[in-house]
Amino acid sequence: MSKVTVRPDPFTLIAYDAGEIAALIEDAAALVDFPSDVDIDLDVDEELFAPLTGHLSDVVDGRVKLWISGGNLEDNKLPRTFAAHQARVDFVIMLLRAKDRLSDDFAAAPPDGSLSRGERAAWDVYAVGRALRLGLPMRRQKQLYDFRLQHGFTDVADAAFERLWESEHTTWNGIREICKETGAVDRDDSKIPVDLLRQK
Amino acid sequence: MKKMLPESELARDERFVRTKIEDRLFDPRGPKIAQRNTGPARMGVDRPAAGERSRSLMHGIFVGEIQALEGAGRTCYDFDEPDAPFALKLDMARQCWDESRHCEISVKLGDHMGTEIGEYTESTFLFAAACNPDPVLRLCGVNRALEGLAIDVFNSMKTFGNESGDPILEFCEDWMLADEVTHVKMGSDWLRRLTEKDPERRERALEFQRTVDAIFNLGGFRGEDDENPVQLARNFRRLAGFTEEENDSLAELARESTEQARQMAEAATATLNASSQGGS
Numbered sequence: 050m051s052k053v054t055v056r057p058d059p060f061t062l063i064a065y066d067a068g069e070i071a072a073l074i075e076d077a078a079a080l081v082d083f084p085s086d087v088d089i090d091l092d093v094d095e096e097l098f099a100p101l102t103g104h105l106s107d108v109v110d111g112r113v114k115l116w117i118s119g120g121n122l123e124d125n126k127l128p129r130t131f132a133a134h135q136a137r138v139d140f141v142i143m144l145l146r147a148k149d150r151l152s153d154d155f156a157a158a159p160p161d162g163s164l165s166r167g168e169r170a171a172w173d174v175y176a177v178g179r180a181l182r183l184g185l186p187m188r189r190q191k192q193l194y195d196f197r198l199q200h201g202f203t204d205v206a207d208a209a210f211e212r213l214w215e216s217e218h219t220t221w222n223g224i225r226e227i228c229k230e231t232g233a234v235d236r237d238d239s240k241i242p243v244d245l246l247r248q249k
Numbered sequence: 250m251k252k253m254l255p256e257s258e259l260a261r262d263e264r265f266v267r268t269k270i271e272d273r274l275f276d277p278r279g280p281k282i283a284q285r286n287t288g289p290a291r292m293g294v295d296r297p298a299a300g301e302r303s304r305s306l307m308h309g310i311f312v313g314e315i316q317a318l319e320g321a322g323r324t325c326y327d328f329d330e331p332d333a334p335f336a337l338k339l340d341m342a343r344q345c346w347d348e349s350r351h352c353e354i355s356v357k358l359g360d361h362m363g364t365e366i367g368e369y370t371e372s373t374f375l376f377a378a379a380c381n382p383d384p385v386l387r388l389c390g391v392n393r394a395l396e397g398l399a400i401d402v403f404n405s406m407k408t409f410g411n412e413s414g415d416p417i418l419e420f421c422e423d424w425m426l427a428d429e430v431t432h433v434k435m436g437s438d439w440l441r442r443l444t445e446k447d448p449e450r451r452e453r454a455l456e457f458q459r460t461v462d463a464i465f466n467l468g469g470f471r472g473e474d475d476e477n478p479v480q481l482a483r484n485f486r487r488l489a490g491f492t493e494e495e496n497d498s499l500a501e502l503a504r505e506s507t508e509q510a511r512q513m514a515e516a517a518t519a520t521l522n523a524s525s526q527g528g529s
Binding site: 188199203 | 266268272273276277278281282285286287288289294295296297298299300301302303304305360361362363364367368369370413414415416417
C-alpha cells in the first residue's frame with residue numbers, strides 16, 4: 050500500500066484531522082487501483098475556504114505530490130466543518146489524474162502549475178467522467194459549465210466535452226487535440242497563474 | 250396574519266441552511282486570506298476557482314431574490330392607508346411578480362451552472378433591511394439601496410456572461426437588470442411623494458439608505474476596482490434616477506469600506522500572530 054503523508058498535522062486554523070484525511074486517500078487509492086509502490090504526499094492549505102477551491106496533482110521524483118484547498122474539504126452548508134463525502138470525491142479525481150501522470154500516455158504533460166486553463170479543464174472532465182463510472186456522485190452540468198468557461202459555449206465545445214466525459218482512455222496528446230479543436234489553445238494567456246491559490 | 254415578520258420566521262424548506270454573518274466575520278481564516286493574493290475578486294474566467302465562485306454568487310443572488318420577494322410582499326401587507334397608499338401597494342405587488350420571475354430565472358441559471366437549491370448557505374441580512382417599521386425608510390432601504398445593489402450585481406454578472414461568451418447568462422441578467430432599474434425608480438418616486446411635505450423624514454430615509462448601502466459594501470464587496478467582486482454600475486444607476494453626486498458618494502463609501510476591511514484584516518492578523526506567539 051502507498052505511504053500517505055498529510056500536512057499540516059495537526060491543523061491549527063480548522064478542525065480537520067490529518068489521520069482521517071490520510072485514511073480517505075488510502076480508500077480513494079484502492080478505488081482507482083493506484084500503484085501501491087508510489088508514495089503520496091498531500092498538502093492541505095487550511096487558510097483557504099470555499100469558494101476558493103482547487104487541487105493539483107503532480108509527480109516529483111517518483112512521488113505523488115498533491116495539493117488541495119481547505120475549501121474543497123469544507124461542508125458548504127456547515128462552514129468550518131469537514132465534509133468526508135466531498136473530500137472522498139476530490140481525492141479520487143486527484144488520484145486518477147496522478148495515475149495518468151504515472152503512465153507513458155501523460156509523460157509529456159507539464160506540471161499542473163504550467164498547464165493552460167483549457168488543458169486543465171479538459172483533463173478534469175476526463176477524470177470526473179471516470180470517477181462517475183467508479184460509482185461516485187458527480188454532477189455533469191457543473192463539469193460542463195467549468196469546461197465551457199475555458200472552451201467556449203459552443204456546439205463544438207459541447208461535443209468535445211461529451212467525448213472526454215465518456216472516454217475510458219485518452220492521452221496527453223488527446224487533451225491537446227481537444228484544446229485545438231475548441232479553440233482554447235488560441236485564447237490569450239492570462240497574467241494570473243493557474244496555481245495562484247497554491248502560492249503564498 | 251402577522252404583521253412585521255422578523256427574519257427568523259421566514260419560511261424555508263429543508264433544503265435551505267441559514268448562516269449568520271458572524272460565522273464568516275469571526276472565521277480565523279479570514280484575516281489570513283485578506284493578506285494573500287487570491288487573484289482579482291472581479292469575475293473572470295481566468296481567476297482561480299472561476300466556476301465555483303460564479304456558482305456561489307449565483308446561489309447568493311437566488312436567495313436574495315427570494316428575500317426581495319418576501320420584502321415587497323410584506324410591504325403590501327404591513328402598512329395601511331394613509332401611510333401606504335393603494336398605488337404604492339400596487340407597485341409592490343408588481344415588484345413581487347418581478348421578483349418571483351427572478352427567483353425562477355435564478356434557479357434555471359443555477360441549473361445552467363451546475364448548482365442546486367440549498368447547495369450553499371443562506372444569509373438573511375438582506376431581508377433584515379426590509380423590516381423597517383416606517384414605509385418610507387423601508388422603501389429607501391429596499392428599493393433604493395438593495396435594488397441599487399441588484400443593479401450592480403446583475404450588471405457584473407451580465408458583463409461576466411459577455412466576457413465568458415455565455416449567451417444564457419448575459420441574456421438573463423440583462424432582462425433582470427431592466428426590472429431592477431424600474432424598482433429603483435419606484436422607490437425614488439415614492440420617497441419623493443411620501444415626504445413631499447416632510448423634509449426631515451426624507452433625510453431620515455436617505456440616512457437609512459446610506460446605512461444599508463454601507464452594510465452591503467461590507468468588506469469591499471462592491472466598488473470600482475478589481476478587488477471588488479461587484480462593480481458599481483454607474484450608467485444603469487443613472488438610468489434608474491440616481492444623480493452623479495449620489496453615485497460619487499456611493500463610490501467613496503465603497504472605497505472607505507474596502508479600506509476599513511483591509512485595516513480590520515491587518516488588525517486581526519496582528520492579534521492572531523500575537524496570540525500564537527504567546528502575547529496578550
